[in-house]
Each structure stands twice: as structure tokens, then as C-alpha cells.
Amino acid sequence: MSDRRTEVDGWQAIWRIDRxxxxMLLVRNLSESQPLLSVPAPATAPDLVQMREQFPERSRLWDAIRHEYWTEFSAPQELS
Structure with a gap:
């Protein structure tokens, strides 16, 4: 599993697709040293829905992540 990185409006999120x-593994404002969220173990990481509910003011970031997810998930897969 590879981590993805999304940046919007000075905010950065590092996230992973899990089933x-x-x-969400890390969410931080790029101009601040203290992250909004930092999770050491991916198994305990909140999902996008939880983050959207907890931090609705970051909706542009959550929307961008959702867009990247669906772009990747719905992209045609190459045949082997």
C-alpha cells in the first residue's frame, strides 16, 4: 500500500486506501509545526467520513481527496 499526498489551500493530507x-494518516497546515492529525498506526487511522464530520471547515481538502480516490478507483486497469 502506498501513501497518497493531497494539498489544498495550504493544507496537506497523507492518506492511504484500505479496503x-x-x-487519514497525517493532516497538517503547511505553515504550522503542530499537525491537526498524526496517526502512528494506519489500522487506527480515522477514515475520510470521520474527518469530514470532525473538521467540516476543511471540506475543500476532503473533496480533493475524494476526487483523487475516485479518479484512481474508477480508472481503467491495464490488462496483464
């Missing part, structure tokens, strides 16, 4: 769920 079709988006797990």
Missing part, C-alpha cells in the same frame, strides 16, 4: 476506505 476501499480512505484512511
Amino acid at each position: 476501499h476506505r480512505i484512511r
